[in-house]
Amino acid sequence: MSNFFGAISKFDYWLWICAIVGLVFVVVQPSYWLGWVFLNMFLYQLIAILIIIPHELGHAIATRFVGMKVIKIIIGSGRTLFTLQLLGILWEIKRFPTGGMTLISVKSTHFYRLKIFLITLCGPLSNFLLIFIALQLPQKVILNNPLGIYLYPGIIFYMVNTTMIVINLFPDYKYVDNIKIPSDGLQLLTLPFLSKQEIAQRVALSYVLDGLDWEHRGNYQQAIESFSEAILKNPTCVQAYQRLGNAYQAISDYQKAVDNFNQAIKLEPQNATSYFFRGFAYYHWQKIDSTKLQNVIEDISQAIHIEPKIEFFYYIRGASYSYIGDEVQAIEDFTKVIKLNxxxxxxxxxxxxxxxxxxxxxxxxxxxxxxxxxxxxxxxxxxxxxxxxxxxxxxxxxxxxxxxxxxxxxxxxxxxxxxxxxxxxxxxxxxxxxxxxxxxxxxxxxxxxxxxxxxxxxxxxxxxxxxxxxx
Missing domain, CATH: 1.25.40.10 (Tetratricopeptide repeat domain)
Incomplete structure (x- = not known):
């Protein structure tokens, strides 16, 4: 029921440090060029943040035009600071104002290619539109630095929009809650060649993302319905089984959780995440049935065998060893945690x-x-x-x-x-x-x-x- 269209890759946070360094240089030595370089880098970051909004609105307006529903627009990354209703859309503002995404409702495969093509295209198209409007204005005003100082907002405005277009049209994958989603560029490149099965897979992933949104709100019953619908759309969707298992674990239905993780493992036997999720379900189950501790250790060990560099795997196994009194193995695992972090x-x-x-x-x-x-x-x-x-x-x-x-x-x-x-x-x-x-x-x-x-x-x-x- 939801899809993802990202604005741009995250900007490096060190650009904010550049702003501080630039201010110091400009105050201490106004004629020194390096300080102004840092401030222009900061201005680039600031304009990029503001440009995220029209980019995401481009996706949202197209979504409504083709008769689909916008679930929400997310601005930034990290933990959520606040949400608000604006233009009839739910906006979720994150702690770090870098990057953005639009979650939409995709309930059917009917005219899927055409609808997703229009929605995807309208994000980068909004940046083209901003460049076009700026080009209609006197370029002496746009390109000159204001007040005689060495800041160049007009040039940076063109650079930001151009960069955003290039990055978004570059074929790549992005991740939302560890769900791999094609970027705007990859969507546009692959849409004409998608088979019916691949379309069903993408619609299923949309239901998974929608379920994750319900899960984040604490509505696990609605999340379970969305994950279950994803499985109906695509019975081989590993992510749907994984997330359905997590939702059942959250409401303490451990047997159903394990059953879904079993199915995920059956579909992808070398998926470390599925073993970890099942082990974590056993980890909670052992609170009421101590015999499940051995299952925890076995599953986390298998996850470590597949992905040996994830510190949380060792933490959970180390804790489980300590619970059963195997302090030697617990120390080995916590030592590995220390080496990793x-x-x-x-x-x-x-x-x-x-x-x-x-x-x-x-x-x-x-x-x-x-x-x-x-x-x-x-x-x-x-x-x-x-x-x-x-x-x-x-x-x-x-x-x-x-x-x-x-x-x-x-x-x-x-x-x-x-x-x-x-x-x-x-x-x-x-x-x-x-x-x-x-x-x-x-x-x-x-x-x-x-x-x-x-x-x-x-x-x-x-x-x-x-x-x-x-x-």
Whole structure:
């Protein structure tokens, strides 16, 4: 039910840095040419952002002309800042104002080639129209730099529109929620040669994109209907089975989720995403059936075999190994996560496994690294404090506890981090705050039950028993 027509590829964000550098140069040394170069680069970026709007409107107007429905126009990338209704169209404004797309309703294969040809063409055509209008104006006014400064908005205006036309007409693929979509140029190039089966496949992908839109709004029932319709249109659409499985997982119907992932794997046995999605479904299923943990490990291992450089695969498998108490394998996976992305969270996660293993020196080093990357990581401070306490550095431990407490007014433990609450509970015990300890252990226990973390759950219950026995 929806299709995608992109405006342009994302501009490099470093152009914004160029604007700042240019302003500094111009203020300090107005006659120096390099500052004006940077400012013209910034002006290019600004005009490009504004030109996205008529480009997308070109797609939207053509969509209505051929009797189809515009679902929404998306401006920018990243997380959504806000939405608004304008010209009878839903506009979704993203955090980074670079790039754009138009989602439309495609319910039928009837006159598909002609309709999509007109819709696709009208995006770049809007840029041709803008150039044509500018050419009707006096070129001395358009091409001259205003106020005698070294900014050239007219020349940049022509450059932006020309670049947008070239990029959009270049045959390529774009990705929307990991769904591969042909660019405007590839649409125009391939439309005359599409078979009926290929048209059905594209319509099916349109239903998939529509389902994803419903899923993002939290309407999983409507998403399921769209994904199911995609399968009816094209029973071999792997993406439809994948997304249908995810939608069933979201409403905790794990058996139907796995059934759809099974079908996706049957159609494409070497698709790592399908194995990961099925493993992730088992990961949630094991919260109510701990026997599914082995399924998680098997599926994520297969996904890693196919795609060995995706850090989240190792994270999920490492967490699953830690839940069943296989700390050696868990450390191996978190070490791989660190090699792929040495972030504060990757070091922190390996640190908590080392702590569980009583490998205190290794844990201390990882918590140190986590804090060096992010000195507001409360969980890492509590973890490091507990390690120092075990290493008989009680003064250092209490310093870390105090630091964590001082941060707690502005920062919080990640809500789903059972290890963080457990670490704070242990700290409370050592600070002789039994009420605080019990409160944190209760939160950690609930999270362990939710996540199926049997290993940590056992440790928590032992600590609770010590407090109850007056330890």
């Amino acid at each position: 040495s972030s504060t969270n990757s070091y922190y996660n390996r640190g908590v496994i080392y702590y569980q293993q009583n490998s205190y020196q290794n844990a201390l080093e990882d918590f140190d690294r986590a804090i060096n990357i992010d000195n507001k990581n409360i969980s890492a401070y509590y973890g490091r404090g507990n390690v120092k306490y075990e290493l008989q550095d009680k003064s250092g431990a209490f310093q870390d506890y105090d630091k964590a407490k001082s941060l707690s007014s502005s920062e919080t433990i990640i809500p789903k981090d059972e290890h963080g609450f457990y670490a704070r509970g242990i700290a409370c015990v050592r600070l002789r705050d039994k009420i605080g300890a019990m409160k944190n252990f209760q939160i950690a226990e609930a999270l362990c039950l939710e996540h199926g973390n049997a290993k940590l759950l056992q440790q928590i219950r032992e600590e609770v028993k010590k407090i109850s026995d007056g330890y």
